[in-house]
Amino acid sequence: MRTFVGICLVLSLALSVGVVAQERGVTAEEVVIGTSMPLSGPAAYWGAVGRGMEAYARFLNDQGGIHGRRLRVVVRDDSYLPPRAAANVRELVERVGVFAIVGLIGTANAFAVRDYIVRNEVVWVTPTADASMWYGFRDKKYLFVTYPSYVEEAKVLVDYAARQLGAKTVAVFYQNDLYGQKGLLGAKQGAVRSRVRVVAQVPYEVTQADVSSEAVRLRESRADAVLLYATPRHGALIVREMAKIGYTPKLLSSFTLGDPIMFALAGEAWNGVISTAFFPLPGTGDNRVDQALAVLTRIDPALRQNPFNALAGWAFMEPFVEGLRRAGRDLTKQRFVQAMESIRNWDGEVIRGVTFGPDRRQGINRVFLTRAEGGRYTRLTDWVTYPVGF
Amino acid sequence: MTLAAQYVANGLASGGLYALVALGIVLLYRSSRVLNFAHGDLCTLGAFLALSALQAGWPYAASVAAGLVGTGLASAGFYQVLVRPVREGTVLGLVITTLGFALFLSGFMAWVWGTDTKPFPSPLSDVRVYRLGGVVISELTAGSLAAALVLVALLSLLVQRTPLGLAMRAVAQNPVAAQLLGVPARRVLAATWALAGMLGASAGVLLAPVLLLDPFMMLDPFLKGFAAAVLGGMDSLPGAVVGGLTLGVAESLFAGYVSVKFKATLSFLVIVAVLLLKPEGLFGRPFERRV
Numbered sequence: 001m002r003t004f005v006g007i008c009l010v011l012s013l014a015l016s017v018g019v020v021a022q023e024r025g026v027t028a029e030e031v032v033i034g035t036s037m038p039l040s041g042p043a044a045y046w047g048a049v050g051r052g053m054e055a056y057a058r059f060l061n062d063q064g065g066i067h068g069r070r071l072r073v074v075v076r077d078d079s080y081l082p083p084r085a086a087a088n089v090r091e092l093v094e095r096v097g098v099f100a101i102v103g104l105i106g107t108a109n110a111f112a113v114r115d116y117i118v119r120n121e122v123v124w125v126t127p128t129a130d131a132s133m134w135y136g137f138r139d140k141k142y143l144f145v146t147y148p149s150y151v152e153e154a155k156v157l158v159d160y161a162a163r164q165l166g167a168k169t170v171a172v173f174y175q176n177d178l179y180g181q182k183g184l185l186g187a188k189q190g191a192v193r194s195r196v197r198v199v200a201q202v203p204y205e206v207t208q209a210d211v212s213s214e215a216v217r218l219r220e221s222r223a224d225a226v227l228l229y230a231t232p233r234h235g236a237l238i239v240r241e242m243a244k245i246g247y248t249p250k251l252l253s254s255f256t257l258g259d260p261i262m263f264a265l266a267g268e269a270w271n272g273v274i275s276t277a278f279f280p281l282p283g284t285g286d287n288r289v290d291q292a293l294a295v296l297t298r299i300d301p302a303l304r305q306n307p308f309n310a311l312a313g314w315a316f317m318e319p320f321v322e323g324l325r326r327a328g329r330d331l332t333k334q335r336f337v338q339a340m341e342s343i344r345n346w347d348g349e350v351i352r353g354v355t356f357g358p359d360r361r362q363g364i365n366r367v368f369l370t371r372a373e374g375g376r377y378t379r380l381t382d383w384v385t386y387p388v389g390f
Numbered sequence: 391m392t393l394a395a396q397y398v399a400n401g402l403a404s405g406g407l408y409a410l411v412a413l414g415i416v417l418l419y420r421s422s423r424v425l426n427f428a429h430g431d432l433c434t435l436g437a438f439l440a441l442s443a444l445q446a447g448w449p450y451a452a453s454v455a456a457g458l459v460g461t462g463l464a465s466a467g468f469y470q471v472l473v474r475p476v477r478e479g480t481v482l483g484l485v486i487t488t489l490g491f492a493l494f495l496s497g498f499m500a501w502v503w504g505t506d507t508k509p510f511p512s513p514l515s516d517v518r519v520y521r522l523g524g525v526v527i528s529e530l531t532a533g534s535l536a537a538a539l540v541l542v543a544l545l546s547l548l549v550q551r552t553p554l555g556l557a558m559r560a561v562a563q564n565p566v567a568a569q570l571l572g573v574p575a576r577r578v579l580a581a582t583w584a585l586a587g588m589l590g591a592s593a594g595v596l597l598a599p600v601l602l603l604d605p606f607m608m609l610d611p612f613l614k615g616f617a618a619a620v621l622g623g624m625d626s627l628p629g630a631v632v633g634g635l636t637l638g639v640a641e642s643l644f645a646g647y648v649s650v651k652f653k654a655t656l657s658f659l660v661i662v663a664v665l666l667l668k669p670e671g672l673f674g675r676p677f678e679r680r681v
Contacts, residue, residue, distance in 0.1 A: 040496065041606055044505035176651065205654045209601050209610035212400040213645035213653070220393065233507045233602050244519055245396070245526045264509050265602055268517065305506045 023332050025099030031066070031324065031331065033317075034074040034092030036113075037105040037128075041079035042206045045232055046105050048306045049128070050075040052313020053103065055299040066321060067329040074098060080105075080206065082112035089113040093122055099331075103128050103316040107150070107178035118143070123333060125320040125340075128312075130182040131362060135389045142333070144340050145390075146319050146354055146363035148278045150179065150254060152386040153367055154186025154227060155193065156276060157252040160369055160381075161225040162194035165250045165274075171200035171223035173214065173238050175230055183229030183254060199223050204234055215241035218249075228253040228273075236265035243269040250274070255367065259308035263375045271374065276367040279315050279350050281377050282307050284370075292349045311350050318348035319356075319363060353383075362390050392524030397646040398639055403531040404614075405638020406538040407600075410593040411608075411615025412622065412630035413545060414586045420625045421562040421582045423481075424473060427488040429590050430612025431495035434605060436461035436591020437598040438503050441510060450513055454595050458588045465587025466580045473583075474576070499605035510598035534596045541592055542631050548585075549627065558582055562625075610654075614641075617657035621664050623674025632672060 025032040039047040050073075057071040065071060074096050076088035085106065092098045093116075100123035104110050110129030117124050123142045131149035134140060161167040172187045174180030184201055191198045200221030202214050215238055218226055226242070226249045228235050235257045242248070251273040258275045260283075280286035282293045289311065296310045297303050303310035319340070324331065326339035343356045343363070354363040366385040370377040411433065418426050426432075440457030448456065468491055476487045514533040519526050549555040557578045560568040569575045593615075594608070601607055614637060622633025637660060645653040670676045 039505065040500060042609060044500065044604060044606060045507050047505050203651050207610050208654055209597075209607070209614075210400075210404045212404065213397060213642045214650060216393070216396055216400065216646060217650055233604070236507075236602060240516060244516065244528050246519075261506065265507060267509075302504060305504065 023099060024093075024097050026069070026331050028069075030070045030072050032072045032074060032096065032098045033100050033102045033320070034076065034089075034096060034098035035101060035103040035105075036076045036078045036085045036088035036092070036109065037103065038080035039075070039077035041081070042233075043080035043106070043231055045306070046309060047077070048303060048309035049103065049105060049313040049316070051300055051303055052296055052310035053317050054313075055296045055303060055310070056314045056317055058299050059295050060321065066324040067331070069324075069331070071321075073102075078106075078109060080109070082106070082109045085109035086112045086116065089116060093117075093120060099123065099333075100125055100320060100336075102126060102320050103313070105129075107133065107182060111178055121333075123336060125323070126316040126363075128316060130178065132182060132389065133178075134361065137390065140361045140390065141337065143361050144319060144323070144356055144363060145361055146315070146351055148255065148276070148364065148367050149186075149386070149389065150182040150229065151186035151189065152365075152389075153254060153276050154183045154229075155190035156367060156369070156384050156386070157227055157254075157274070158187050158190030158196060159194045160274060161227075161250060161252055162196045165225060167196055167224035167250060169197045169199045169221070169223045170225045170227060171202065171218050171221045171249070172198065172227045173202050173204070173218060173230060174227075175234070176203035176205055179256075180229040183227065187227050204230070204238075206231060206234075208234075211238050212241050214238060215245055215247070218242060219245055219247035223249055225250040225252060228257060230257065232257055232259060232262060232265060236262060236270070239266045239269040239273070258370065258377065259306055260375065260377070261306050261308075262372065270372050273372040274380070275370050275372065275377070277370050277377070277379075278364060278367050279311065279352060281370065281379075282311060283376055284379055288349050315348070315350040318351050319343065319346075319354055322346060322348065322354075360388060360390075362388050365389075393646070394643070395523065395525045397642045399525050399527050401639030401642030402635060403527070403535055403638070404642070405618075405635035406535040407593060407597050407611060407634075408614045408618045408638055409631045409634025410538045410541060410589065410596065411611055412618040412634045413542065413627060414589040414593065415615060415619045416622070416624060416627055416630040417545070417582065417589065418586045419619070420627075421558055422469075422473075422477075422579055424477075424484050424488065426586070427485065428468070428492040428495055429586070430608035430615075431492045431499070432461050432465055432587050433590040433594035433597070433612070434499060434603070434608045435464060435495060435594070436587075437510060437594035437603050437607070438499055438605075439591070440595050441503075441508065441598070441603065444511060450511075454592075457595055458591045461591035461594075462584035462588040465590070466584035469580055469583035474579075496605050503605065505604060505606075507602050507604045510595075510603045512599035514599075516599065530599060534600060537592075537596055541589065542627075545585075545589065546627060554578070554581060614638075614657050617661050619671075620661050621671055623671030625675065626671065626673035629671055629673030 061070045078084040105128040107129040110127040132151040253275045255276045280289045323340040327335040366383040369380040436457040439460040440453045443453035443456040514530040516530040518529045618633035618637045622629025
């Protein structure tokens with residue numbers, strides 16, 4: 001009897017040790033990652049990023065996965081609502097048991113889940129949110145960001161408007177949440193630096209349908225240039241409305257509107273819009289990006305509708321996958337962090353020039369400018385870098 | 391002055407569409423005392439059905455007709471299969487049934503047509519504009535407003551001048567007495583639901599080129615239509631039209647001269663103010679109940 005109890009004790013101890021050593025979300029066959037994004041509601045358009053991530057995971061899995069492990073992406077819908085994003089992340093971490101959160105769309109949403117993720121030491125790669133929210137923030141050990149800062153991006157846009165387009169005054173049409181407000185903040189800071197005046201700040205709500213009076217407000221400001229921090233729908237609507245009432249300022253937009261679908265939604269009015277981009281856009285002569293898009297649309301033909309979002313899904317996941325590759329078969333959180341910290345000036349298929357380090361969590365600090373014309377975007381400038389903030 | 395006129399013109403354009411949404415809500419509420427929260431999603435369904443027909447190469451008029459008929463059938467089917475059995479239950483049960491149907495519809499549309507925003511073709515141009523003084527109004531906006539007013543006129547003719555309209559009014563006033571007098575109340579109610587669905591679909595088809603189409607396009611216009619219905623009086627068809635136009639203009643002027651940030655809040659303020667000051671709305675009959 002005593003021997004039996006002894007064996008049981010030893011066995012249970014061994015098992016518990018086994019369980020402890022087992023990393024959450026990692027088994028011999030798979031690595032589970034989670035993300036939350038709007039699959040319904042007014043920003044559902046961006047949900048295609050999740051499909052891009054899933055298609056990319058399938059592409060990797062078809063080639064045998066990473067070190068023999070398949071990637072499983074668990075996507076949860078938050079309707080672009082921060083409380084639902086918070087509930088989703090808790091579920092992903094505590095019930096699904098993910099190894100990492102990859103992406104997570106919406107600056108306000110990322111802000112809502114930030115404390116929870118940091119407190120629970122969850123690996124978080126590329127929150128799809130304004131990168132400036134991490135400036136001065138401590139406890140970033142498990143965080144790796146390869147997403148631009150809207151604040152810095154807006155400064156680049158204002159600078160371009162002032163220097164190259166000769167604008168003396170700018171107006172900002174922005175979404176009334178953290179996404180748009182960060183763009184507005186950057187525009188104001190950029191205006192001081194570039195010696196232009198911000199003459200109108202016109203917000204809209206993401207649930208709002210009609211923006212005709214906003215267009216009149218913008219026209220009344222008589223700004224030389226208008227910056228857009230909006231959803232593709234609102235971006236298209238405001239541009240059309242402004243054109244309709246005979247107001248044709250220089251238009252500059254965030255990279256979030258860098259999708260070719262904008263030509264279909266906004267029509268002629270989208271011609272001449274200057275946008276930023278943080279990875280080479282498809283159809284601009286970059287073979288690797290074109291091939292990546294071909295892979296994604298072969299796996300999920302519906303992604304042809306929004307190539308930019310599909311590739312963004314790939315771009316958000318790519319540094320994570322590189323981290324997995326470098327961490328080796330014996331995957332733990334610590335090894336993964338060390339592997340990520342070893343990434344220097346690394347080019348993926350879509351995202352380029354990523355650098356992390358023990359004291360660096362901002363993987364990219366550059367964008368370039370493009371111009372929309374006749375259904376396609378052409379590259380205008382070389383990379384424009386801004387200071388590394390964290 | 392031109393500026394104010396421009397705000398009013400913009401307001402009338404959006405108000406006309408709110409009115410169209412409000413009419414569908416009021417038509418149903420009058421006849422069956424059901425607040426249909428799925429009305430917005432029925433509007434979107436109509437637009438998607440029409441878009442599919444267009445993409446299949448149907449002519450424009452036939453595609454719109456297909457959207458209207460399809461949505462009418464969906465609406466009447468919803469009444470027959472779900473609302474009628476639940477009507478025996480509580481009002482809350484009914485409201486929740488329509489909410490459930492709304493969720494089902496939006497999920498269904500996202501599943502079938504995807505969630506990406508789509509342009510919706512229109513025979514009218516959004517770029518060609520008319521200038522009256524300094525006021526600019528696009529062909530599409532003017533056309534939508536005109537179509538909305540024509541639909542309102544047709545609906546009031548139908549309700550006031552046809553036997554079906556008479557039966558609808560009879561069932562609305564006293565369903566039991568109407569049935570005793572030989573009015574087929576169930577069929578009349580199903581026809582009312584179909585009509586409300588078709589009205590919604592036409593609102594959807596008119597709104598989609600202006601707002602761009604996705605499964606959640608009607609979130610905001612439905613809310614505004616609801617506020618317009620409350621403002622005009624939940625059981626008054628002319629009230630819905632006046633309510634819609636008033637709300638549209640008020641919103642536009644508010645955004646222009648008071649605060650563009652709180653524009654979206656105005657419709658809630660309107661609902662609260664109306665319920666406080668004149669609960670029956672501008673044109674509604676005061677609530678009475680014989681005890």
